[in-house]
Amino acid sequence: MDKQNMRRRLNAARSRLSPEQLRHNAVKVRETLLEQPWVQMAGLVACYWSTGSEPDTHGLVFALWKHGATVILPVLRDDDDLDWAVYDGPDTLAPGRRGIMEPVDTRRGVEAIRTAALVIVPALAVDRDTGVRLGRGGGSYDRALARVGPNVPTVALLHDGELVEDVPHEPHDRPVRYAMTPSGLTSLM
Template sequence: MRSELLAARALLSADDRVTAASALAVRALEMPEMSGADTVAAYVSVGREPGTRALLDALRARGVRVLLPVLMHDNDLDWAAYEGEHRLARAARGLLEPAGDRLGTGAVLDARVVLVPGLAVDRRGMRLGRGGGSYDRVLARLAAAGASPVLAVLLYDGEVITRVPVERHDRPVDAAVTPGGVHRFDGAAG
């Protein structure tokens, strides 16, 4: 399933990706949870992922503290504040990461909204990631701490599908944001 979804993304033109990124930012910013958020955990899109730069800059312009992940050697995620595109550095696996001070793996607990990457989500809110497990750790950390930020996956239209494979450790997200709109889920993984 991952290879099929990645192949579909590879067919998107540069213009399609730019248009989708703009619409995605608008849709995400329309979420009521975003209007009251003082801290949002997000990520910098790379490759053919749905674009996040416009959203990151819009959040920062609103005075929102934006946390971005920093991939550690064990695939867990540390966090640092987004200080603008000029403060992003190329890191392992082609990722772009903030160059600022590291805040620790628990910094994500301060976020009111956590935006996560994915390849697809199903109608139960179960997310299909790339398989590295980094965000599975983040979601488990949030649950273990009793934190309840809104969890939203950023996707292209057509990536909200009927069913994705689920493993025991997988946790549902609350919403999927696509260029076409926000899809809400009840979190029932059954």
């Protein structure tokens, strides 16, 4: 299956998830992730503000921030690369270029992700053998992941059934080290 067809199929499956299922998934993902010692110890966390039927990160971002982590969220640039800004509570967000909430704080630059101790990214699917993630197709997170050090935990948040065999990939696609689903955390590398 090619990337475009796989995206269509996965987005259709996500659209069938009920609000109750989405809430349940968000709680399970957040609780399991926050139990990990390497998450608890991360001083600077790069995350994202979820939208639509993505695994919800709003509670996760808030919990990380309340527990003392500095959380940086992406700001989509005109060239579709990701700049980063600090999240300082729910009142510090405003709609960005595509309507996704972004921090209003000073932009830290595309290189800011290099200093993160933990990187949490969106994905439609992750290949269980290679760790390659299937994103929305803009390449923004592949560019960002290329800047992350080799020992930094990178985690893709998924719904159950999205950790799959054979995600189509190209040379520029970057793998993640972990896949987090409501059923648990899977180490990929």
